[in-house]
Amino acid sequence: MEEEINTKTMCEDQDTISVGTASFKSILSLCSENTMEIPEYQRPYVWSQEKVDELLxxxxDFYYDDQMVKRGANSNYYMGALLLHQKEDKRLQIIDGQQRITTxxxxxxxxxxxxxxLSQANGNLKLNFDSPLSKKNILSNYAFVQSDKSFLKTEDYKNLLDHLVFTIIISTSEDDAFTFFETQNNRGVKLSPVDYLKSYHLRELKSDEDKQKVFAKQWDKDNQNQFLNLLFTKFVWRARKWRGKNLFYENQDFILNExxxxxxxxxxxxxLFPNRINSLANSLSYSVESGMAVHTSPISIQTSAENYPFSIRQPIEKGLAFFLxxxxxAAVYKYIFEQEHLHDKELNEALCFYREVYYRHSVYLKELFKLCLVMYYDKFGSQQINDFALWLDYLLGSxxxxxxxxxxQTPIKMLRDDMSENLLDVIDRAYLPQEVFTFLKNVTxxxxxxELNFKSEYGVQAQYKNQLLAYYKPDDQDKDLSNKLKWINDFITNRK
Incomplete structure (x- = not known):
């Protein structure tokens, strides 16, 4: 490095933090003595062609001014900070900067x-990209750069890496490295809450790199198309924090705090905590001759993810427990809304109702409908879940x-102001589905x-009415929405 400052933290193991400035080419020369790598747990390579075009x-602009006059040969272009964790086995792990380095x-x-x-690294530069998103963006961006003939044919750019300068921070403490990472903002794609969550909880597994790799890959698999952002913000956080009358929308700070x-x-x-899946017994019987007998719940040695023995509002432990x-x-959401349920009639009918009546309606009501369905499934499984969907619509449809x-604000006002109790709390505390159904009927x-006040045959209200009629198929003399309560009761009765 051109300049290096070594400091020692006030702790027993004397961790060090080195800070300096260096050209990108000088930084990569560290690979002659160390192996530089991107840890398995880092997020995928996400730079788009727009970001690459912006950098180009x-x-x-750095090489030439507005009149295309070449700047001085000694000019340097600052690329921000590069944060590395120096491991004991001569591995330098890139904590922050992999997007820029890869590009x-x-x-x-x-x-x-x-x-x-890349051609001369001799195996000391280990950049493994297992994520399909990373591979897609790397191929796309490389093709994009190769298509820029004006860039490739300009000889001045050949020594590009000599003139790109970074602030380089090398820490022998992984905790210190992540502290820097979480408090600085560098050029690039803004980190989402789930990027921070992934890094934070993988640190808790730092003593077991095999587990880090397994859960990092599973995280990226679950997070295709930023699905985990949707899961945490719209469903898991709201399920946990929308309690009582203290309701508000999420932001990044709230997500990270929780x-x-x-x-x-x-x-x-x-x-583990007691819940529907994690219980010793599910019933008992009594006879005069033998007394009481407790019937134990079935125990599954290996189970699919949607049946892991957790509850959505339970305390969460760091690391392994958080990833599970x-x-x-993630599996519960996809199981309910993205799979076909040929062997589960109740869940199949609930999904059909959602698709036929709610799928194209207000995003706010749709999110609340799905949130309630997730919480109900978490509490009762698919037991009478279609009945729940119909009674839930009785409320939301009003x-x-x-x-x-x-x-x-409509969902918040509904849960906070228009009910004697918060519906999500009612679901969470209920022992039987019927308790929830009774509550929904009473608060609607x-x-x-x-008192219908819409006249258009083409508005969202008329569309909703038509979808209800198509679903329930009432008799001609029974098609007024004032009969909806009867439709629901008849539908449920006829299914039994």
């Missing part, structure tokens, strides 16, 4: 081919049919179905 434009290596290879850093700061330290094994918890609710516009204002 900045580099061109610059693509540029260098496109410019210099056999003389590029799933980082409020998680508990683990003691080597995952703590995430796997469960808002849809009575209001031309459903806004973001049936008069909203009688």
């Amino acid at each position: 434009g900045d580099i061109k 610059l290596l693509l540029l260098d290879h496109a410019l210099n081919a056999d003389e590029s850093v 799933f980082q700061k409020q998680t508990h330290s683990a003691n080597g094994s995952v703590q 918890f995430t796997q469960k609710y 808002y849809r049919i009575h209001q031309k516009s459903i806004v973001a 204002d049936h008069w909203k179905y009688r």
Whole structure:
């Protein structure tokens, strides 16, 4: 490095933090003495062609001014900070900067081919990209760079890596490295809450790299198309935090507080709590001759993720437990809404109702419908889940049919202000499905179905009415929405 400052932290093992500035080419020369690698647990390579194009434009602006006059040969272009963790076995792990490093290596290879850093690294530069998203973006961005003939044909760019300068931070403490990572913002794609959650909880597995690799790969598999962002923000966080009358929408700080700061330290094994799946017995019988007999619940030695013995509102431990918890609710969501249920009539009918009546309606009511369905399934499984879907719609539909516009605050107002209790709490505390059904019937204002105030045959309210009629198929003399309560009761009775 051109300049290096060594400091020692005030701790027993004397961890060190080295800080300095260096050209990108000088940084990569560290590979002659160390193996530089991207840890398995890092997020995929996500830079788009737009980000690469922006970088190319900045580099061109750096080399030439507005009149295309070449700048001084000693000019350097600052690329931000590069954060590395120095491991004891001479491995340098890239904690922050992999997006920029990967992109610059693509540029260098496109410019210099056999003389590029990648071609001459001799195995000391280990950048493994198992994620399909990483592979897709690498191939796409490399092709994009190769298509920029003006960039490739300019000789000045051949020595590009000599003039790109980083602040380089090398820490022998992984905890210190992640502290830097979480508090600085560098050029690149903004980290999402789930990126922070992944890094945070993988640190808890630092003593077991095999587990780190397994759960990092599973995380990336579950997070295709940013699915885990949807899962945590729209469903898991709301299921846990929308309690009582204190309701508000999530943001990044709230997500990180709930799933980082409020998680508990683990003691080597995952703590379990009583719930539908994790119970010793599910019934008992009594006879005069033999007395009471407790019938134990079936025990599954190997189980699919949607049946892991967790509850959505339970305390969460750091590391292993967090990843298993995430796997469960990713699997639960996909099991309910993305799979066909040929052997589960109840769940199949609930999914059909959702698709036929709710799929194209207000995003806010749809999110609330799905949130309630996830919580109900978590509590009772598929037991009478289609009945629940119909009674839930009895409540939500009274808002849809009575209001031309459903806004973001509608679900919060509904749960907080318009009910004697929060529906999510009722589901969580109920012993039997019938308790939830009775609550839904009691809190629904049936008069909203009688006092219809829409006239258009093409608006969202009329569309909702038509979808209900198509689903329930009532008799001609029975097609007024004021009869909806009767439709539901008849439908449930006829199914039995």
